[in-house]
Amino acid sequence: NAGVTQTPKFQVLKTGQSMTLQCAQDMNHNSMYWYRQDPGMGLRLIYYSASEGTTDKGEVPNGYNVSRLNKREFSLRLESAAPSQTSVYFCASSGGLVKETQYFGPGTRLLVL
Amino acid sequence: AQKITQTQPGMFVQEKEAVTLDCTYDTSDQSYGLFWYKQPSSGEMIFLIYQGSYDEQNATEGRYSLNFQKARKSANLVISASQLGDSAMYFCAMRESTGGFKTIFGAGTRLFVKA
Numbered sequence: 001n002a003g004v005t006q007t008p009k010f011q012v013l014k015t016g017q018s019m020t021l022q023c024a025q026d027m028n029h030n031s032m033y034w035y036r037q038d039p040g041m042g043l044r045l046i047y048y049s050a051s052e053g054t055t056d057k058g059e060v061p062n063g064y065n066v067s068r069l070n071k072r073e074f075s076l077r078l079e080s081a082a083p084s085q086t087s088v089y090f091c092a093s094s095g096g097l098v099k100e101t102q103y104f105g106p107g108t109r110l111l112v113l
Numbered sequence: 114a115q116k117i118t119q120t121q122p123g124m125f126v127q128e129k130e131a132v133t134l135d136c137t138y139d140t141s142d143q144s145y146g147l148f149w150y151k152q153p154s155s156g157e158m159i160f161l162i163y164q165g166s167y168d169e170q171n172a173t174e175g176r177y178s179l180n181f182q183k184a185r186k187s188a189n190l191v192i193s194a195s196q197l198g199d200s201a202m203y204f205c206a207m208r209e210s211t212g213g214f215k216t217i218f219g220a221g222t223r224l225f226v227k228a
Contacts, residue, residue: 031214042119042204043218050213059217090158098146098210099165104158 002026006091006105013081013112021076021108023091031094032074033102034058034066036087043090049074081112115140117207119219126195127227133180134190134222136205142166144210147188149179152202152221161203164188192224200226 007022025032030051035043035058045058047066055066063085065077074093078085088109092102116139126132138147149161164172164179172179180189192199202223208216 033216035218040122042220043206045215045217048213048215054213056213056215058215088156092158092216094214094216098144098208098214099163101148101160101163102158102206102216107156 004093004103004105006108010109017081018079024073025093029093030096033092034076035090038087083112086112115217117205117219119205119222121222123223125225129194131193134203136188138186138207142209146208148206149190150204195226197226
């Protein structure tokens with residue numbers, strides 16, 4: 001059981017380049033999330049998707065776009081990377097009840113030069 | 114607006130003693146859930162405990178308990194009999210039942226357990 005997988009694990013970009021972070025879950029979860037974690041800070045919500053076909057902005061959506069491709073996959077795109085987007089990005093998923101915990105992927109470490 | 118506050122950036126505790134990590138929250142929803150996660154230095158997020166807004170009893174999971182005071186909007190994590198392996202970052206999180214299960218996190222508390 002793979003749970004939540006993220007690719008790539010590590011990426012270096014130059015300012016202005018674009019890239020897509022991939023996330024997939026095999027737990028048949030409805031909700032999926034993208035967070036960023038900067039040193040000394042908690043996880044900040046970028047975007048989330050309550051169900052297939054819906055996406056909503058979180059706390060820090062600027063500079064990002066997302067696609068809920070199907071129930072399994074939720075991708076995060078940086079159109080024009082900036083050094084301020086250097087961070088660790090976590091994808092998470094959860095089931096259909098408020099009380100269901102989130103399951104997290106291993107994270108993607110992104111460095112923007 | 115949905116908000117989570119953890120005011121203790123770092124905490125020290127002696128091995129085998131109990132420690133309380135603070136968490137306050139703000140929400141206009143009547144139905145919501147509160148979670149605590151542990152993040153060791155390896156980086157993975159480990160679920161510890163959950164408290165629902167309508168739960169009358171404080172949640173407990175082994176050495177973890179949640180001191181839920183709804184009127185004060187606080188959900189403090191209590192770790193009893195601390196172990197060296199408890200040294201980690203601890204995050205409080207809240208999920209509202211409306212708005213697509215938006216879930217936000219606090220800034221975290223780094224716990225150091227001393228031998």
